[in-house]
Amino acid sequence: MTSEIRYRRVLLKVSGEALMGSQGFGIDVAVADRIAGDIAEVRRLGVEISVVIGGGNIFRGVSVASKGGDRVTGDHMGMLGTVINALALRTSLNKMGVESVVLSAIAMPEICESFTQRKALAHQAAGRVVIFAGGTGNPFFTTDSAGALRAAEMGAAALFKGTQVDGIYSADPKKDPTAERFERLTHAEVLHKGLAVMDVAAVALARENHIPIVVFSIHEKGEFAKILSGSGRSTIVAD
Numbered sequence: 287m288t289s290e291i292r293y294r295r296v297l298l299k300v301s302g303e304a305l306m307g308s309q310g311f312g313i314d315v316a317v318a319d320r321i322a323g324d325i326a327e328v329r330r331l332g333v334e335i336s337v338v339i340g341g342g343n344i345f346r347g348v349s350v351a352s353k354g355g356d357r358v359t360g361d362h363m364g365m366l367g368t369v370i371n372a373l374a375l376r377t378s379l380n381k382m383g384v385e386s387v388v389l390s391a392i393a394m395p396e397i398c399e400s401f402t403q404r405k406a407l408a409h410q411a412a413g414r415v416v417i418f419a420g421g422t423g424n425p426f427f428t429t430d431s432a433g434a435l436r437a438a439e440m441g442a443a444a445l446f447k448g449t450q451v452d453g454i455y456s457a458d459p460k461k462d463p464t465a466e467r468f469e470r471l472t473h474a475e476v477l478h479k480g481l482a483v484m485d486v487a488a489v490a491l492a493r494e495n496h497i498p499i500v501v502f503s504i505h506e507k508g509e510f511a512k513i514l515s516g517s518g519r520s521t522i523v524a525d
């Protein structure tokens with residue numbers, strides 16, 4: 287069975303907004319539990335998995351900058367939001383008996399371990415789900431870029447981007463019913479067409495490191511495991 291698995295080691299990028307469910311802010315524990323369940327299912331397939339979690343459900347640095355505040359401070363606030371989300375996801379995973387660990391790009395040793403590549407690889411080799419918090423640890427970046435960066439550092443065979451819809455479209459399908467859905471694209475096409483699936487830096491980093499990006503719906507229960515088993519709906523971005 288495991289011989290049919292498409293990728294043996296993956297990194298999942300989950301946006302903070304995915305965790306808030308229909309609340310409009312913060313964390314809906316039922317949604318966090320559901321996503322943790324999908325991660326647990328993939329783990330049971332024998333796939334090594336690490337996760338980069340966003341923070342948009344709590345804070346985005348640009349919102350401070352757009353009101354005349356200091357962008358760097360705003361981004362620090364945003365990165366702290368990702369730590370809150372990472373702790374929520376770890377809690378959900380631990381509740382279902384999946385061993386997991388949070389590694390933060392910004393040191394806060396009383397709360398979680400600090401990120402080093404060596405530590406992350408050791409946890410992964412020990413069978414734990416590694417959750418990366420704090421994005422890249424730098425302002426002016428996003429957790430999408432952190433996703434591509436950590437995927438490269440972890441030697442992931444693919445970067446899974448969980449989104450609101452089942453792949454990449456030419457326009458937002460929730461607003462434009464004529465939007466075209468793509469089955470397969472190259473990194474260069476995503477960049478040239480200006481498709482708003484991940485930011486440019488993230489796509490460029492994935493392209494440089496020959497890491498495919500698999501875009502799928504994070505809200506579709508069981509879809510993550512289905513795609514890894516060879517079915518399911520997604521758009522694959524690959525060279």
Ligand code: UDP
Binds near residue numbers: 342420
């Ligand atoms: N952020 C940052 N550097 C990073 C990653 C994130 O400064 O490497 C900050 C930034 O302010 C961003 C916020 O954290 O708006 C939340 O991250 P992001 O917007 O990527 O979250 P998502 O959209 O995935 O929920």
